[in-house]
Amino acid sequence: MKILVINPNTTSSMTDKIAIAARAVARPDTEIIAANSQDGPASIQGFLDVATCIPGLLAEVARHPEVDAIVIACFDDTGVDAVRTLVNVPVLGIGEAAYHAASFIANKFSVITTLSRSVPGLENNLMRYGLVQKCARVRATDIPVLKLEEGDPATLFKIKSEIRESIAQDNTEAIVLGCAGMADLMAELSEEFGLPVIDGVAAGVTFAEALVNNNLRTSKIGAYSQNR
Amino acid sequence: MKILVINPNTTSSMTDKIAIAARAVARPDTEIIAANSQDGPASIQGFLDVATCIPGLLAEVARHPEVDAIVIACFDDTGVDAVRTLVNVPVLGIGEAAYHAASFIANKFSVITTLSRSVPGLENNLMRYGLVQKCARVRATDIPVLKLEEGDPATLFKIKSEIRESIAQDNTEAIVLGCAGMADLMAELSEEFGLPVIDGVAAGVTFAEALVNNNLRTSKIGAYSQNR
Amino acid sequence: MKILVINPNTTSSMTDKIAIAARAVARPDTEIIAANSQDGPASIQGFLDVATCIPGLLAEVARHPEVDAIVIACFDDTGVDAVRTLVNVPVLGIGEAAYHAASFIANKFSVITTLSRSVPGLENNLMRYGLVQKCARVRATDIPVLKLEEGDPATLFKIKSEIRESIAQDNTEAIVLGCAGMADLMAELSEEFGLPVIDGVAAGVTFAEALVNNNLRTSKIGAYSQNR
Amino acid sequence: MKILVINPNTTSSMTDKIAIAARAVARPDTEIIAANSQDGPASIQGFLDVATCIPGLLAEVARHPEVDAIVIACFDDTGVDAVRTLVNVPVLGIGEAAYHAASFIANKFSVITTLSRSVPGLENNLMRYGLVQKCARVRATDIPVLKLEEGDPATLFKIKSEIRESIAQDNTEAIVLGCAGMADLMAELSEEFGLPVIDGVAAGVTFAEALVNNNLRTSKIGAYSQNR
Amino acid sequence: MKILVINPNTTSSMTDKIAIAARAVARPDTEIIAANSQDGPASIQGFLDVATCIPGLLAEVARHPEVDAIVIACFDDTGVDAVRTLVNVPVLGIGEAAYHAASFIANKFSVITTLSRSVPGLENNLMRYGLVQKCARVRATDIPVLKLEEGDPATLFKIKSEIRESIAQDNTEAIVLGCAGMADLMAELSEEFGLPVIDGVAAGVTFAEALVNNNLRTSKIGAYSQNR
Amino acid sequence: MKILVINPNTTSSMTDKIAIAARAVARPDTEIIAANSQDGPASIQGFLDVATCIPGLLAEVARHPEVDAIVIACFDDTGVDAVRTLVNVPVLGIGEAAYHAASFIANKFSVITTLSRSVPGLENNLMRYGLVQKCARVRATDIPVLKLEEGDPATLFKIKSEIRESIAQDNTEAIVLGCAGMADLMAELSEEFGLPVIDGVAAGVTFAEALVNNNLRTSKIGAYSQNR
DSSP states (O other): OEEEEEESSSOHHHHHHHHHHHHHHSOTTOEEEEEEOSSSOSSOOSHHHHHHTHHHHHHHHHTOTTOSEEEEOOTTOTTHHHHHHHOSSOEEEHHHHHHHHHHHHOSOEEEEESOGGGHHHHHHHHHHHTOGGGEEEEEEOOOOGGGGGGTOHHHHHHHHHHHHHHHHHSOOSEEEEESGGGGGGHHHHHHHHTSOEEEHHHHHHHHHHHHHHTTOOOOOSSTTOOOO | OEEEEEESSSOHHHHHHHHHHHHHHSOTTOEEEEEEOSSSOSSOOSHHHHHHTHHHHHHHHHTOTTOSEEEEOOTTOTTHHHHHHHOSSOEEEHHHHHHHHHHHHOSOEEEEESOGGGHHHHHHHHHHHTGGGGEEEEEEOOOOGGGGGGTOHHHHHHHHHHHHHHHHHSOOSEEEEESGGGGGGHHHHHHHHTSOEEEHHHHHHHHHHHHHHTTOOOOOSSTTOOOO | OEEEEEESSSOHHHHHHHHHHHHHHSOTTOEEEEEEOSSSOSSOOSHHHHHHTHHHHHHHHHTOTTOSEEEEOOTTOTTHHHHHHHOSSOEEEHHHHHHHHHHHHOSOEEEEESOGGGHHHHHHHHHHHTGGGGEEEEEEOOOOGGGGGGTOHHHHHHHHHHHHHHHHHSOOSEEEEOSGGGGGGHHHHHHHHTSOEEEHHHHHHHHHHHHHHTTOOOOOSSTTOOOO | OEEEEEESSSOHHHHHHHHHHHHHHSOTTOEEEEEEOSSSOSSOOSHHHHHHTHHHHHHHHHTOTTOSEEEEOOTTOTTHHHHHHHOSSOEEEHHHHHHHHHHHHOSOEEEEESOGGGHHHHHHHHHHHTGGGGEEEEEEOOOOGGGGGGTOHHHHHHHHHHHHHHHHHSOOSEEEEOSGGGGGGHHHHHHHHTSOEEEHHHHHHHHHHHHHHTTOOOOOSSTTOOOO | OEEEEEESSSOHHHHHHHHHHHHHHSOTTOEEEEEEOSSSOSSOOSHHHHHHTHHHHHHHHHTOTTOSEEEEOOTTOTTHHHHHHHOSSOEEEHHHHHHHHHHHHOSOEEEEESOGGGHHHHHHHHHHHTOGGGEEEEEEOOOOGGGGGGTOHHHHHHHHHHHHHHHHHHOOSEEEEOSGGGGGGHHHHHHHHTSOEEEHHHHHHHHHHHHHHTTOOOOOSSTTOOOO | OEEEEEESSSOHHHHHHHHHHHHHHSOTTOEEEEEEOSSSOSSOOSHHHHHHTHHHHHHHHHTOTTOSEEEEOOTTOTTHHHHHHHOSSOEEEHHHHHHHHHHHHOSOEEEEESOGGGHHHHHHHHHHHTGGGGEEEEEEOOOOGGGGGGTOHHHHHHHHHHHHHHHHHSOOSEEEEOSGGGGGGHHHHHHHHTSOEEEHHHHHHHHHHHHHHTTOOOOOSSTTOOOO
């Protein structure tokens, strides 16, 4: 099957990292098509970026009509509802995929994300999905998204320190990495802290494979209908 | 003061109706600037329109920098978070304004909206605002938004019949008109059914005046901050 | 229009302060009638005062039959439901007015109130209004209501220190002043801390003006009906 | 032990019926002191009565200082918080007692009450107690409280018909009688419909006995504290 | 009346302590039958014990067919739904009994329990009962259940220190002892800290007496029905 | 990988049907080990069966130590928490798998289950998972579980008629089949009604594959820890 993993910002180095994370978990017979928007913000941080990245995202989706599922690789799950209305195949945001994955293996999870300004948007999503009661806390590291690309040791140190506090204070049983740019850290952090660490890209790709194998598609009799 | 009342679809006859509703309630010294998007969908029905109208909405907002408050005259409250991030003045969606107004004068309200496909989006908004527990039911009339512009008696008949059922079945104490295109019906329906009928355009304009007179502006220390 | 702003305790110096706050935001053509109960507790702190102030409040309301709206200037929103049943015009509590105002301009707000014993009553109100999810925390300063009238610098210091902690710890984006007696501090605190500071008296008066201009009145077909 | 069962309206025939219901379940060594307000409304129907009955209720409580527990025999649980602040002994409303009793023996219960105008007040209480999720529906019979005193067969017929509908439509497993004036119907209805029928007066008295035997009293370190 | 108080673990010294707590609050004419499972875990700590104790619990229940009510003396409320399906009499878990008792006398309560691994199970129960909003926090002492039997002063010290923190930090108004093995501490702790301290065994026995005196039994028309 | 799909009742014809559903969606390199309890109830209907099937379920799990994931093929998700504590690999109930799958492709889903007596247990699960707000309604067909094995046309007719009502009345966008014994109906019903129909066995197997490929296992630092 073909899964479109689409980064709704325009930073191709981030798309490359996402593609690696996606291919690392995909089945041998799954083709991962990694793409990003051609126009729009270079990173998605806060409500304005979430809105302005939409045209580029929809345009890029339209460029890949023959796919079996779509994963939107932005932790804010931007544009998920719009893309579900546009296509018939299953569409998953990496935020929602990660939260649902965490719900299967832990009583409580904490989210480690980038800037504080992104926290209310993530909390709104958790409330909408019904999973806010499973989330111990959304913790900001105050690391900008693109800073994650630089491989600065201080960045990793900050993430680890939030995980440590989360275990000590939040009764958390699993960690959700709250940015597609953290996808490469999953294994190392899980090993070091002895608890599940969930990356939404990996969760999104494998859940997309699951839905396709269930022969399940986006419902077209209600709000995702394309008929006027 | 100047209030920008912005219709995020491109149908100018609807903007005209919105302008009339806004001016009918605004104070004498309030200037209503009614505008609509230059590009985008002709009406906003469902998740895809909610997303694709954003660029046109943001562009139109940018054309009116010197206003004291902004009312987004789409009942889905599309783009409210993005516009709040873009500007410093208060920004209200007409959906949220109507729900909050209803909360002040009734224990329960019902929403009468256009197509069924819009219902889940409105329910998501109500959940996010915390007001879902005050909403008896969101009822669809299955009248397309632009059909409201035609003045067909069958349209009014359908709206009245949903209000009648809502009073009989939902324990509702007030009606919220769930589309900017219904703004002209407020007085007639309130008179006929003997209960408050709330139009979001009117509610949004008067609450915007209220916030400006309180000297309150959109908070800029959290998720609506423009700094990176 | 005439708005009755009624202080349900018997402390007239507090009524004077409330009147000033009300007139500061009211339109030129709005007449503010400030009044207080003739009988009952000197301040309203906790569940017993909330109950015992009711007869005095209802009696005072009855003395002002020709008003267009009523604002109950006690942050506990005492007697709001009873007064709504008694009259036809819109009735707002200053607590609910402030919470709804905060919801329009911030993702999360914190409340700074007087005694700890008042906190559960405010939390009950927030739950009933549906806005508990928007409230980061209700913080008590342990300053008695009437102490606010004395202008003691230690009082202001304590309020400021709670606001500081709230910004640092609660992810709050706005502050709601949780007592009518704090109405005079709004401007100074907003300036100092760089975030919206909301006073319920001002919010209540301007929202009352808004409802009157919408031609909206308390619903009389359900629980606020006067018919037996 | 001595339990004060206090009817906060002034209708003594209703107090007599309440006393019979209370004594029918009390232990042999429990003395039931049945009393009613000397001043206030003759029945409590809706928000205004709930408020205006308070002074009479508090005065009557003060006349009985030597009791071990207090049951407030109004299904709206009017004045419960105020009385808890006034005294040290346990205080129960018959509404809350009935809802908690139902929670021990059924997954879902329905409430059969008097007028429609009382429904929102009961729903507010259920939400505050956390038990709204256990309540299938609050059903109004549109029988005025005092009509229950007349023994009209049509009254009983209406109550039975609401119970029948509740079993058929609400998935209900138990019935809560939503008015102190229905206390005498508990046994007959339970027998006829084959499910638990809960009267708040009986539940309140026996739970009061339970709390006294646990040596539990109203907490005095928080909102029920009498210290200023 | 006869009340079966059943300890679903196999530690008879704990059963003895439970019997003493039960008899201390029961009426003179109530016969307390204290029993424990003959097979199963020696203590119940976490989800696996909660499940594996069920056969022993159900077997022991079957050995006592002639009782008027059953109290399951495990704070996790293990097997309550199954036993309710098996018998017709009222069945109470000591966890739920304690939470409901706390709700009658305090706005907020905290739970002091044994191991951290038990916390999510208790939080799930509170959510299901609807009382999670009344619970300020479930606090683990990290004392194993059977350690409570040893009378080690360090154990009591740890419990007291958690209560102290709970009063200082959680705004709590009452303490619920979160293990049947703490039943003997109720009086001492209540005295020392000046707030209600609730033991589920005592609450369960007295509420069982109350339900029996109300002539209320487990509903048999829904999910607790034994018919297939 | 090896996935243990375990039917916690003793009806092997149902296990055969489950095995077929599991293998129909599993990858070529996934080995499905279908098993059922050796002891316990022949079907699981209501709270008592949910409890009494546990020992047989745990014994069967222990017979298959070398698996990569476990799917518990009972729609009540019985024993999921206990099995998660017993093993390190991912464990999914088919109820939770189906609800989460539905959340990815529809705004609202309805559940079509067997007997009415099972409804409260499913509603409790939905509340615990947080997904109750996505579930329009749990509908009982009043078909006993084992009746599904008989292939009676009246059975299929009843299921179809509930789906039809659900589409007409509940605003549902997807159907969740609420019993492992309905697994063979998924394709036919989806085709006939034009909306996604979700079978928990298929969802559980494919999500288990997904978690294994993510290298995610049950968290062992909290309530699922095996250490005492």
